[in-house]
Amino acid sequence: MRGVTILDRLSLTVGAGAPTVLIGPNGAGKTTALRLMAGLMAPTSGRITWGGRPDVPARRAIMFQKPAMLRRSAGGNLRYALNAAGIPRRDYAGRIHELLALVGLDGLERRPARRLSGGEQQRLALARALAGDPAVLLLDEPTASLDPAATKTIEDVIRAVAAKGAKVVMSTHDLGQARRLGGDIVLLHRGRLLETGPAATFFTSPQTEAARIFLAGDLLV
Ligand SMILES: Nc1ncnc2c1ncn2[C@@H]1O[C@H](COP(=O)(O)OP(=O)(O)OP(=O)(O)O)[C@@H](O)[C@H]1O
Ligand SMILES: [Mg+2]
Numbered sequence: 001m002r003g004v005t006i007l008d009r010l011s012l013t014v015g016a017g018a019p020t021v022l023i024g025p026n027g028a029g030k031t032t033a034l035r036l037m038a039g040l041m042a043p044t045s046g047r048i049t050w051g052g053r054p055d056v057p058a059r060r061a062i063m064f065q066k067p068a069m070l071r072r073s074a075g076g077n078l079r080y081a082l083n084a085a086g087i088p089r090r091d092y093a094g095r096i097h098e099l100l101a102l103v104g105l106d107g108l109e110r111r112p113a114r115r116l117s118g119g120e121q122q123r124l125a126l127a128r129a130l131a132g133d134p135a136v137l138l139l140d141e142p143t144a145s146l147d148p149a150a151t152k153t154i155e156d157v158i159r160a161v162a163a164k165g166a167k168v169v170m171s172t173h174d175l176g177q178a179r180r181l182g183g184d185i186v187l188l189h190r191g192r193l194l195e196t197g198p199a200a201t202f203f204t205s206p207q208t209e210a211a212r213i214f215l216a217g218d219l220l221v
Helices: 030-037 074-084 089-102 118-130 148-163 175-181 209-215
Strands: 020-023 060-063 136-140 167-171 184-189 192-198
Touching (some): 060 118, 074 089, 074 118, 118 148
Parallel strands (some): 020 167, 136 167
Antiparallel strands (some): 184 192
């Protein structure tokens, strides 16, 4: 939107390895940063490169903060994603079974996706994002409305995906999750990068006052 600066002077290098986790208050710019990385929008100034090149990797997937399901069954939603990813039709049945099991939705293949509970839809959205075996997986608050068991399922999936060599960049409001999953932490506030660093040191010895305030659970205003 004209005149509104959403991300300002954000300079960030995301390396291979364990997930990069974006944290920060509402409106910090996490979703916008993920949408830019996904190639869904272009920066008004500045540039985004992948391994030094401008092309967004083909094998990338994004899971949105508010996933929208097609008016089809859970399996139908996955079929759509498998087709889009160019997976051979003969492999669909096996992959659907595998993907549903992975996110803890076994047996729900025929259920209309929009009748699934919010948390189930969120897990189906993750399965859908995984359909094409992405090399880059962008996840916007993947466990925002999930209970602890479902959250653990998703965190295990994220770890497994990262262990296979895919790069995960995700956002979360759950600092425990950022600590559990994060290789690198990126703290955003009002479109600015406040602090970034390896999770191991970010949480124990934040370098900025703002990060200390945020990690202490105080309000960053
Ligand atoms: N297309 C747009 N036009 C105008 N403002 C926008 C647009 N998209 C995002 N914004 C604004 O940019 C800011 C950053 O939004 P963004 O969705 O990236 O934040 P976020 O960190 O994901 O927040 P949350 O934790 O609430 O999901 C917000 O103030 C939002 O209102
Ligand atoms: Mg957001």
